[in-house]
Amino acid sequence: MKGVIMNKILSITGLLMFQASTGFAQETYDLGEIYVSAGFQDININKTGSSVKVLQSDELKTNVFDAVNLLDAQSGIAMSSSGGVGSQTGIRLRGLSQNYVAVRVDGVDISDPTGTQNSYDFGGIMTSGFDQIEILKGSQSAIYGSEAIGGVINFKTNNSKTIGGNTETNITLGSNNTVTANIKLTQVEESGSYALSINNMVTEGYSAKSDNDETDPYSKTEIRFVMDRNINEQLTLGATALYSEEEIDYDGFNHEFDHIDRTRSAGSIYASFDSGSITNKIKRSFSNTDRYDRNGWNKSFIGSRDVWNYTGQTIFNGANITFGYEESTEEADIDGQIKDYKETAVISEVNYALGKNSDISLAARRTSSKNYGDDTTYRLAAINRHQDELTSRLVLSSGFRAPSLYELFDSYYGNSTFTPETSLNAEIGLEKKLNETSKLSATIFNNTVDNLIEFNNDTFVYEQYNGSTKTSGLELSSNLRVSDKFNLNANYTYTKAETGDVKAVRVPKHDIVLNIKNQFSENFHSLLSVKVAKDIEDTVWPSNVQMPDYEVVDVSFTYDMNDKSSVYFKVQNLADEKYETIKGYNTGGRQFFAGIRASF
Numbered sequence: 001m002k003g004v005i006m007n008k009i010l011s012i013t014g015l016l017m018f019q020a021s022t023g024f025a026q027e028t029y030d031l032g033e034i035y036v037s038a039g040f041q042d043i044n045i046n047k048t049g050s051s052v053k054v055l056q057s058d059e060l061k062t063n064v065f066d067a068v069n070l071l072d073a074q075s076g077i078a079m080s081s082s083g084g085v086g087s088q089t090g091i092r093l094r095g096l097s098q099n100y101v102a103v104r105v106d107g108v109d110i111s112d113p114t115g116t117q118n119s120y121d122f123g124g125i126m127t128s129g130f131d132q133i134e135i136l137k138g139s140q141s142a143i144y145g146s147e148a149i150g151g152v153i154n155f156k157t158n159n160s161k162t163i164g165g166n167t168e169t170n171i172t173l174g175s176n177n178t179v180t181a182n183i184k185l186t187q188v189e190e191s192g193s194y195a196l197s198i199n200n201m202v203t204e205g206y207s208a209k210s211d212n213d214e215t216d217p218y219s220k221t222e223i224r225f226v227m228d229r230n231i232n233e234q235l236t237l238g239a240t241a242l243y244s245e246e247e248i249d250y251d252g253f254n255h256e257f258d259h260i261d262r263t264r265s266a267g268s269i270y271a272s273f274d275s276g277s278i279t280n281k282i283k284r285s286f287s288n289t290d291r292y293d294r295n296g297w298n299k300s301f302i303g304s305r306d307v308w309n310y311t312g313q314t315i316f317n318g319a320n321i322t323f324g325y326e327e328s329t330e331e332a333d334i335d336g337q338i339k340d341y342k343e344t345a346v347i348s349e350v351n352y353a354l355g356k357n358s359d360i361s362l363a364a365r366r367t368s369s370k371n372y373g374d375d376t377t378y379r380l381a382a383i384n385r386h387q388d389e390l391t392s393r394l395v396l397s398s399g400f401r402a403p404s405l406y407e408l409f410d411s412y413y414g415n416s417t418f419t420p421e422t423s424l425n426a427e428i429g430l431e432k433k434l435n436e437t438s439k440l441s442a443t444i445f446n447n448t449v450d451n452l453i454e455f456n457n458d459t460f461v462y463e464q465y466n467g468s469t470k471t472s473g474l475e476l477s478s479n480l481r482v483s484d485k486f487n488l489n490a491n492y493t494y495t496k497a498e499t500g501d502v503k504a505v506r507v508p509k510h511d512i513v514l515n516i517k518n519q520f521s522e523n524f525h526s527l528l529s530v531k532v533a534k535d536i537e538d539t540v541w542p543s544n545v546q547m548p549d550y551e552v553v554d555v556s557f558t559y560d561m562n563d564k565s566s567v568y569f570k571v572q573n574l575a576d577e578k579y580e581t582i583k584g585y586n587t588g589g590r591q592f593f594a595g596i597r598a599s600f
Contacts, residue, residue: 034054034056036048036052036054036134036136036154037104037107037134037136037152037154038050038052038134038136038143038381039143039322039349039351039361039363040143040311040313040322040324040347040349040363041311041313041320041322041349041351043351043361046383046385046391047351047353047359047383048359048361048381048383049359049360049361049381049382049383049393049394049395050136050137050138050140050379050381050393050395051136051137051138051393051395051427051429051443051445052134052135052136052137053074053075053134053135053137054132054133054134054135055070055074055132055133055134055135056131056132056159057130057131057132057159060127060128060130060131060133061127061170061597067122067125067126067127067133068081068085068089068122068123068125069554069572070127070133071091071122071133071135071153072531073491073513073515073529073531074135074491074513075475075476075477075491075492075493075511075513076093076094076135076137076445076473076475076493076495077091077092077093077135078091078092078495078506078507078508078511078533079091079092079122079581080092080506080581080582081123081581081582081585081587082208082250082251082582082585083205083206083207083208083209083216083250083251083585083586084176084203084205084206084208084216084218084586084588085123085124085178085201085203085205085218086123086124086203086205086216086218086219086220086246086248087123087208087216087218087248087250087585088121088123088250089121089122089123089124090119090121090122090506091122091153092497092504092506092507093135093137093150093151094137094138094150094151094445094447094471094473094495095150095447095471095473095495095496095497095504095507096149096150096151096447096449096469096471096497097119097150097504097506098119098120098122099117099118099119099147099401100147100148100149100150100151100399100401100423100449101119101120101147101148101150101151101152101153102140102144102145102146102147102148102151102152102153103120103152103153103155104144104152104153104154104155105155105157105224105242105266106155106156106157106224106226106240106242106268107154107240107268107285108240108242108266108267108268108285108286108287109285109287109305109307110242110264110266110287110289111147111287112289112291112301112303113289113303113304113305113330113331113332113404113405114289114291114301114302114303114332114333114334114405114406115303115404115406116404116406116407117401117404117406117407118146118147118330118402118404119147123248124201124218124220124246124248125155126180126182126199126201126220126222128170128180128182128184128197128199129157129182129184129197129198129199129224130155130156130157130197131156131157131158131159131160131195132154132155132156132159133153133154133155133156134152134153134154134156135151135152135153136151136152136153136154137150137151137427137443137445138150138151138395138397138425138427138445138447139151139377139379139397139398139399139423139424139425139447140152140379140397140399141365141377141379141397141398141399141400141423142347142349142363142364142365142377142378142379142397142398142399143347143349143363143365143379145326145328145345145365145367146367146400146401146402146420147401147402148399149399149400149401149421149423149425149447149449150447157195157197157224157225157226157240158186158193158194158195158226160186160188160193160195161188162188163188163189163190164187164188165185165186165187165188166185166186166187166599166600167183167184167185167186167599167600168182168183168184168186168597168598168599169181169182169183169184169597169598169599169600170182170595170596170597170598171595171596171597172593172594172595173593173594173595174570174591174592174593174594175588175590175591175592175593176203176204176205176206176215176588176591177202177203177204178201178202178203178204178593179201179202179203180199180200180201180202180595181199181200182197182198182199182200183197183198184196184197184198191229191230192227192228192229192230192236193227193228194225194226194227194228195224195225195226195227196223196224196225197222197223197224197225198221198222198223199220199221199222199223199224200220200221200222201218201219201220202217202218202219202220203217203218203219204217205217205218205249206586206588206589207251207586208250208251208585208586209251209584209585209586210580210584210585210586211584212251214256215249216248216249216250216251217247217249218246218247218248218249219246219247220244220245220246220247221244221245222242222243222244222245223241223242223243223244224240224241224242225239225240225241225242226238226239226240226241227239227240233274234273234274235271235272235273235274236271236272236273237269237270237271237272238268238269238270238271238272239267239268239269239270240266240267240268241266241267242264242265242266242267243263243264243265244262244263244264244265245261245262245263246260246261246262246263247259247260247261248260248261248262251585252295252296253295254295257294257295258294258295259293259294259295260291260292260293260294261291261292261294262289262290262291262292263289263290264287264288264289264290265287265288266285266286266287266288267285267286268283268284268285268286269283269284270282270283270284277314277315278312278313278314279312279313279314280310280311280312280313281310281311281312281313282308282309282310283307283308283309283310284306284307284308285306285307286304286305286306286307287304287305288302288303288304288305289301289302289303289304290302291303298334298335299335300333300334300335300336301332301333301334302332302333302334303330303331303332303333304330304331305328305329305330305331306328306329307326307327307328307329308326308327308328309324309325309326309327310324310325310326311323311324311347312324318352318353319350319351319352320350320351320352321348321349321350321351322347322348322349322350322351323347323348323349324346324347324348325344325345325346325347326344326345326347327342327343327344327345328342328343328344328345329341329342330342330405331405332405332406339405339408339409340405341369341370341371341372341405341408342369342370342371343367343368343369343371343402344367344368344369345365345366345367345368346365346366347363347364347365347366348363348364348365349361349362349363349364350362350363357384357385357386358382358383358384358385359382359383360380360381360382360383361379361380361381361382362378362379362380363378363379363381364376364377364378364379365377365378367400367402369402371403371408371416372402372403372408372418372419372420373419373420375400375402375420375422376398377397377398377399377400378397378398379395379396379397379398380394380395380396380397381393381394381395381397382394382395389432389433389434390430390431390432390433391430391431391432391433392428392429392430392431393427393428393429393430393431393443394427394428394429395425395426395427396425396426397424397425397426398422398423398424398425399422399423399425399449400420400421400422400423401420401421401423401449402420403418403419403420403453407453407462412461413455413460413461413462414461414462415461415462415463415464418453418462418464419451419464420451421449421450421451421452421453422449422450422451423447423448423449423450424447424448425445425446425447425448426445426446426447427443427444427445427446428443428444429441429442429443429444430442430443434480435481437479437481438478438479438480438481439478439479440477440478441475441476441477441478442474442475442476442477443474443475444472444473444474445471445472445473445474445475446470446471446472447470447471447472448468448469448470448471449468449469449470450466450467450468451464451466452464452465452467452468452469452499454467454499457541457542467499467500468499468500469497469498469499469504470496470497470498470499471495471496471497471498471504472495472496473493473494473495473496473497474492474493474494475491475492475493476490476491476492476493477489477490477491477492478490478491484519485518485519485520486516486517486518486519487515487516487517488514488515488516488517489514489515489516489517490512490513490514490515491511491512491513492510492511492512492513493508493510493511494509494510494511495507495508495509495511496509502544503537503544504537505537505538505539505544506536506537506538506581506582507536508533508534508535508536509534509535509536510532510533510534510535511531511532511533511534512530512531512532512533513529513530513531513532514528514529514530514531515527515528515529515530516528516529522560523559523560523561524557524558524559524560525557525558526555526556526557526558527555527556527558528553528554528555529553529554529555530551530552530553531551531552532549532550532551533549533550533551534549535549536549538580538582538583539583540583545583547580547583548579548580550577550579551575551577552573552575552577552579553573553574553575553577554570554571554572554573554574555570555571555574556568556569556570556571557569557570564598564599564600565596565597565598565599566596566597566598567594567595567596568594568595568596568597569592569593569594570592570593570594571590571591571592571593572588572590572591572592572593573587573588573589573590573591574590575590576589576590
């Protein structure tokens with residue numbers, strides 16, 4: 001294994017050294033506007049009522065190999081990991097687990113249909129090669145379908161509007177013999193663009209469980225490609241592709257030999273064409289996850305998804321109208337036992353500008369499946385831009401989570417009569433822009449999930465009952481440029497999340513993140529990050545237990561050698577805080593990383 005990994009690293013390192021032929025003169029083509037996938041059509045972030053947080057390439061470069069810490073620093077998000085990089089990692093978005101969070105990579109759903117619930121494992125995901133990460137909060141099922149009750153996270157490889165070619169490279173070395181390397185090639189022309197990202201990581205890791213000290217190594221190689229081309233004024237073609245290989249050691253019943261091999265492949269092709277007053281788009285996307293658990297009760301897990309959709313977009317009486325149809329098939333092959341289901345959906349969305357200062361959006365989806373029935377979801381999102389740089393947002397939406405293949409068809413644990421879980425979400429937000437570089441924001445949210453499907457620890461089967469999970473809270477965020485050399489960003493989230501009268505696990509009631517950036521000179525700056533999490537519970541069967549509060553401090557230093565290259569040094573968990581995000585699993589202690597990045 002190590003020989004193969006080292007060959008991969010050497011190959012990628014060779015690519016990092018070969019840059020001379022890829023430089024192009026660049027012409028600025030970016031208007032500075034941010035567009036997000038908050039509807040069936042991308043929309044300017046200042047014209048959507050949905051709560052959207054956008055992380056762009058400059059911010060992503062400071063967390064090259066590990067997206068978990070970066071996501072964990074955002075308001076409304078709590079991450080929990082059963083060990084180091086690559087270990088099973090979950091997300092809580094506004095108090096709801098990853099079972100209620102949809103994930104897309106370049107527009108493709110890459111969740112694993114063979115899991116007990118459809119969800120995405122965030123262990124090992126790297127930010128390298130991504131231009132943008134969008135965090136959409138609140139129920140988005142009217143747009144994204146099942147699993148989007150809590151929100152959606154979109155990872156986008158190419159978002160550049162700068163005409164010309166660019167090559168970005170990065171190498172990081174650090175604790176636990178960690179090595180990461182990546183290269184990204186981007187070409188943007190007026191007639192289209194493409195981007196190729198190659199990423200590799202290898203680490204010896206540390207023991208996941210706190211009751212042993214053997215290391216749990218991890219390695220990953222991932223390749224992503226996106227392109228679009230304007231064939232003529234009426235026709236645009238595009239495609240995306242993803243392939244990754246992972247080797248994961250973990251601590252289960254036999255920690256010395258527990259090992260998973262996992263490969264993912266995904267992609268899409270689409271054609272967008274004008275036919276008079278309607279812009280049509282036809283898209284096919286697929287994903288496949290092949291997971292082999294050497295010591296699992298079940299060993300082979302092969303999950304696939306195939307999605308076709310059509311959307312038409314037109315303007316009528318000043319309203320931007322989108323309508324369409326979607327058809328999706330999922331299949332799970334677990335040790336040769338194959339189960340599948342199919343669903344169809346009719347979709348629509350209307351965006352309308354109420355004068356110069358207000359925009360409103362109404363979206364609806366009608367989903368049908370012979371396996372679990374029908375469901376209708378909606379989303380009303382409104383935004384109003386007031387005087388004195390004050391913006392208000394209002395969202396009312398519903399959501400659903402379809403029963404997974406495992407929950408429906410497992411011969412012992414499942415039940416083929418299950419129907420979708422459903423939700424109602426409401427939120428109000430305010431944002432005050434203080435100047436061009438500073439702003440304050442506040443959001444109040446409330447979400448109720450009904451018709452729950454849960455595992456009964458007494459009968460050892462999944463059951464559906466009339467109980468509810470309720471989450472509510474407050475998000476506060478500030479981005480302040482205190483001086484020319486000093487920036488202060490702070491997030492605070494208060495979350496109350498309960499199922500019945502039982503508190504939701506791994507959700508801090510109080511979550512505080514403070515980032516302080518200091519520009520020592522034109523070329524040298526530092527970033528100090530402090531995270532405080534308080535009032536957390538986890539499950540130790542058969543009930544919840546209180547987890548210790550924790551405070552974690554990270555610090556990094558960056559020196560820009562010129563406008564194209566930088567070196568950096570980072571210390572994670574500077575104070576060597578002993579804490580857990582999942583009961584009984586380690587978080588690694590103090591760790592050091594150093595690297596170099598360059599663009600050509």
